Amino acid sequence: MEAQKVISPLWEFALDYYASDGIAQCLLALQDEDGYQVNVLILAVWLTSRGLKLHKLPEKEEQAGCWFNDVSVNIRALRKSVKPEGSEDGDLETLLANCYKKMLSAELAAEEIELMLLYQQHLQWSSPFNANEGVLARLTHNLSCCWHQMCASCMTSDDHALRQLTLLELSHSYLKSKRSL
Numbered sequence: 001m002e003a004q005k006v007i008s009p010l011w012e013f014a015l016d017y018y019a020s021d022g023i024a025q026c027l028l029a030l031q032d033e034d035g036y037q038v039n040v041l042i043l044a045v046w047l048t049s050r051g052l053k054l055h056k057l058p059e060k061e062e063q064a065g066c067w068f069n070d071v072s073v074n075i076r077a078l079r080k081s082v083k084p085e086g087s088e089d090g091d092l093e094t095l096l097a098n099c100y101k102k103m104l105s106a107e108l109a110a111e112e113i114e115l116m117l118l119y120q121q122h123l124q125w126s127s128p129f130n131a132n133e134g135v136l137a138r139l140t141h142n143l144s145c146c147w148h149q150m151c152a153s154c155m156t157s158d159d160h161a162l163r164q165l166t167l168l169e170l171s172h173s174y175l176k177s178k179r180s181l
Contacts, residue, residue: 008115008116008119008120009046009119010042010043010046010115010116010118010119010122011112011115011116011119013042013045013046013049014039014042014046014115017042017045017046017171017174018042020170020174021170022166022170023167023170023171023174026163026166026167026170027041027042027167029163030163030164030167033159033160033163034160034163036146036147037068038111039068039072039111039114039115039118040057040058040118040146041143041146041167042115043115043118043122044139044142044143044145044146045139045142045143045171045174045175047122047126047142048135048138048139048142048171048175049175049178051128051129051138052122052126052127052128052129053126053127053128053129053138053141053142054125054126054141054142054145054146055125055126055127055145056125056145056149057125057145057146057149058118058121058125062121063117063120063121064114064117064118064121067110067113067114067117068114071110071113071114072107072110072111072114075103075106075107075110076107078103079100079103079104079106079107082096082099082100082103083096083100084096084097084100129141135172135175135176136172139168139171139172139175140168143164143167143168143171147164
């Protein structure tokens with residue numbers, strides 16, 4: 001029996017948003033350099049597109065937080081540990097490349113589950129925005145909520161701030177292009 005594909009609106013949004021010019025690079029820089037959770041940043045932008053105000057992030061003990069900490073982080077670390085590094089042994093390099101691709105696929109599957117958990121729980125962390133607030137104000141609020149709660153202990157540098165502003169600008173352009181608000 002073939003498994004039925006379950007797709008959440010947040011997953012569909014994430015695929016389109018992540019594929020937009022500059023978004024993936026910016027999100028990965030915020031993840032790798034500053035420790036942000038990409039899927040929670042995507043959730044913040046998606047909530048903005050739905051007119052919902054983020055008022056708190058998922059706790060580590062909630063389903064999405066547990067999944068991220070117990071599964072997603074570990075799969076990502078494993079994937080990075082098997083990344084081919086230019087070994088002189090061509091056979092080993094091929095095997096490492098194949099393993100890396102499989103780990104990347106597993107990481108993507110884990111992120112899809114994480115996004116489903118975030119989707120299922122998003123009403124616990126959000127409420128409707130005031131109708132008078134513009135897209136940029138809504139987006140700034142939702143992303144700021146993430147920036148303050150996810151990385152309260154981050155050392156703020158010019159590079160850190162630039163990555164945040166870049167994501168704000170790219171996300172605002174994306175939402176305007178989709179005319180979702």
